[in-house]
Amino acid sequence: MDPGFKQEKHPFWGELKLSTSGRLECALSGLAVLRHPYFNKGSAFTAKERTDFELHGLLPPHVQTLQEQEDDLAKNSFMNSMRVQNEVLFYRLILDHLKEMFPIIYTPTEGEAIEKYSSLFRRPEGCFLNIDDADRIETDLSKFGLAEEVDLIVVSDGEQILGIGDQGVGGILISVAKLMLYTICSGVNPARTLPVVLDAGTNNEDLLKDPLYLGLPKSRVRGEKYDNFVDSFIQAAKKLYPKAYIHFEDFGLQNARRILDRYQPKIACFNDDVQGTGCVTLAGIMAANHITGNKMADIRVVMFGAGTAGTGIADQLRDAIAVESKKDPSEAAKQIWCVDKIGVLLESKKDKLTNAQLKFAQEDKNWKGDSDDLLGVIKAVKPHVLIGTSTKPGAFTEEIVKEMAKHVERPVIFPLSNPTRLHEAKPEDLMKWTDCKALVATGSPFPPVKHNRKEYEIAECNNSVCFPGIGLGAILSRTKLMPAELLVEATKAVAAAAPVLKDPQAGLLPDVSVVRDVSVDIAAAVIKKAVELGLAQETDIPEDDAVLKDWIREQMWDPVYRELLRVDEENASPHAKGEVGSNRTH
Numbered sequence: 005m006d007p008g009f010k011q012e013k014h015p016f017w018g019e020l021k022l023s024t025s026g027r028l029e030c031a032l033s034g035l036a037v038l039r040h041p042y043f044n045k046g047s048a049f050t051a052k053e054r055t056d057f058e059l060h061g062l063l064p065p066h067v068q069t070l071q072e073q074e075d076d077l078a079k080n081s082f083m084n085s086m087r088v089q090n091e092v093l094f095y096r097l098i099l100d101h102l103k104e105m106f107p108i109i110y111t112p113t114e115g116e117a118i119e120k121y122s123s124l125f126r127r128p129e130g131c132f133l134n135i136d137d138a139d140r141i142e143t144d145l146s147k148f149g150l151a152e153e154v155d156l157i158v159v160s161d162g163e164q165i166l167g168i169g170d171q172g173v174g175g176i177l178i179s180v181a182k183l184m185l186y187t188i189c190s191g192v193n194p195a196r197t198l199p200v201v202l203d204a205g206t207n208n209e210d211l212l213k214d215p216l217y218l219g220l221p222k223s224r225v226r227g228e229k230y231d232n233f234v235d236s237f238i239q240a241a242k243k244l245y246p247k248a249y250i251h252f253e254d255f256g257l258q259n260a261r262r263i264l265d266r267y268q269p270k271i272a273c274f275n276d277d278v279q280g281t282g283c284v285t286l287a288g289i290m291a292a293n294h295i296t297g298n299k300m301a302d303i304r305v306v307m308f309g310a311g312t313a314g315t316g317i318a319d320q321l322r323d324a325i326a327v328e329s330k331k332d333p334s335e336a337a338k339q340i341w342c343v344d345k346i347g348v349l350l351e352s353k354k355d356k357l358t359n360a361q362l363k364f365a366q367e368d369k370n371w372k373g374d375s376d377d378l379l380g381v382i383k384a385v386k387p388h389v390l391i392g393t394s395t396k397p398g399a400f401t402e403e404i405v406k407e408m409a410k411h412v413e414r415p416v417i418f419p420l421s422n423p424t425r426l427h428e429a430k431p432e433d434l435m436k437w438t439d440c441k442a443l444v445a446t447g448s449p450f451p452p453v454k455h456n457r458k459e460y461e462i463a464e465c466n467n468s469v470c471f472p473g474i475g476l477g478a479i480l481s482r483t484k485l486m487p488a489e490l491l492v493e494a495t496k497a498v499a500a501a502a503p504v505l506k507d508p509q510a511g512l513l514p515d516v517s518v519v520r521d522v523s524v525d526i527a528a529a530v531i532k533k534a535v536e537l538g539l540a541q542e543t544d545i546p547e548d549d550a551v552l553k554d555w556i557r558e559q560m561w562d563p564v565y566r567e568l569l570r571v572d573e574e575n576a577s578p579h580a581k582g583e584v585g586s587n588r589t590h
């Protein structure tokens with residue numbers, strides 16, 4: 005035997021040799037190597053190995069490293085295939101490794117998976133409704149359970165997914181991902197949820213050109229036909245699943261707010277980008293005020309990117325300013341300066357503004373700036389708070405940030421555009437440019453910033469901090485509606501859990517590791533208000549705060565194995581027969 009080799013006993017394949025230089029002896033070649041899990045490296049075989057082991061032609065040419073092979077998208081695919089095989093195991097693993105797993109199953113990695121939806125497609129999940137078959141909506145939607153069995157529907161039309169724009173039918177994956185977060189963060193039973201995509205076409209030219217694209221290969225339908233399509237979905241959903249709370253996600257700028265305004269007064273529904281983002285951002289600013297000593301009544305805000313999320317945040321801030329300062333909301337709106345592609349929003353530009361933006365158009369006589377780009381606005385307004393929901397990466401430049409820091413001691417800066425590559429600034433730069441004076445929160449997760457031997461936590465200001473708790477409160481109270489008053493209570497509950505209240509170097513918003521506890525607080529706040537306003541349809545809700553929280557916890561779904569009980573097929577429920585949601589995982 006070669007004296008340079010030592011024996012190593014492998015548990016499955018008997019004695020294998022490992023050289024001192026770490027090489028493995030292998031007597032196989034060709035397909036046999038690729039099929040052997042001990043030897044196989046897939047795309048990572050080097051050019052020499054491909055020659056030595058006759059692998060040319062059996063692999064695509066690019067050689068990857070081990071690190072490249074275990075990239076985040078591969079982890080995302082792996083986790084999702086685990087979820088479709090064993091849901092309990094999937095959720096247990098995520099909950100046990102929450103901080104590490106969150107960016108894999110949600111932003112930023114989920115954005116990449118959505119962009120590649122058609123090419124990565126393995127199996128369908130959720131309900132696919134399309135505008136050309138609108139007469140079939142009720143029939144198609146009815147395949148996912150009995151009337152009493154669906155508590156929560158997340159629906160998207162795929163037009164403005166995160167910051168990556170129109171993804172057409174791939175939008176189903178944002179509905180699936182947000183539902184996963186409900187289960188992880190607030191214990192909503194995954195068997196009682198339904199992801200839906202409303203396919204009204206796509207204006208994404210790359211998808212339209214792609215022969216593999218799985219959605220309707222045509223431009224987006226607008227106008228009455230689109231509105232009727234959405235309405236038919238809502239009517240069918242309420243008829244088939246009367247208990248279901250409806251969460252709208254990632255609709256486009258022209259539709260998100262209109263749809264919310266139409267249905268909010270009628271049914272229990274919520275737009276995450278408008279309302280969830282507004283709640284979490286207001287909570288972050290309330291926590292920052294604790295450090296800066298600012299009051300809502302006095303702050304000046306610059307909102308960069310006044311689309312669905314930007315105007316949703318502006319609404320929440322305006323209402324909070326109005327309440328604290330006892331001003332009329334239209335007066336409070338004057339403290340918020342919105343900047344979009346057309347520069348600062350002024351009344352003279354009203355023809356170019358959406359209804360949601362119009363409320364924040366400033367009177368031209370109040371505008372004193374020399375230039376109405378972001379730098380000009382920062383110079384003129386001297387804001388305490390700068391928020392980005394523009395999808396313009398790097399928009400918060402060193403010059404802009406330093407200009408802001410000249411006028412306020414602790415600039416509050418939230419670059420919120422997702423995924424990570426679209427953030428308006430990196431936390432590390434913001435801290436460097438302001439000598440760590442900036443109070444920062446970001447839309448996607450970032451590691452802490454280290455500076456002068458100190459470590460600063462960067463809070464994640466993502467609607468995922470609050471929508472799961474709000475939804476849990478809506479489901480358990482069976483609220484008839486989700487009005488602004490319930491969201492105010494949710495915001496206060498998030499702000500009260502801010503770590504920075506106890507430690508000035510800690511994050512402005514609760515960390516994902518405590519999200520289940522925070523969701524209980526949010527749900528309790530929402531439920532109490534729903535009862536007070538006479539909206540709760542559930543009758544046995546405890547009054548006492550501690551008892552209410554126990555009542556909530558008892559109803560949260562945990563990933564544990566439950567014993568299976570054998571029942572006769574004849575009398576079994578659709579769930580027991582495995583018929584519910586034929587393409588869902590349970």
Ligand SMILES: NC(=O)C1=CN([C@@H]2O[C@H](COP(=O)(O)OP(=O)(O)OC[C@H]3O[C@@H](n4cnc5c(N)ncnc54)[C@H](O)[C@@H]3O)[C@@H](O)[C@H]2O)C=CC1
Binds near residue numbers: 167
């Ligand atoms: N952190 C969070 O919880 C959330 C973050 N977002 C992020 O916010 C971003 C925007 O999302 P939506 O509001 O849904 O999109 P949207 O399309 O409705 O709004 C984007 C707005 O930014 C404006 N804009 C684009 N380029 C600009 C530029 N160069 N200068 C100034 N304004 C510009 C657009 O005209 C539009 O009004 C996305 O990246 C999204 O991921 C959205 C919702 C929640």
Ligand SMILES: CC(=O)C(=O)O
Binds near residue numbers: 468
């Ligand atoms: C977080 C989220 O909802 C978004 O980026 O669209």
Ligand SMILES: [Mg+2]
Binds near residue numbers: 277
């Ligand atoms: Mg969204």
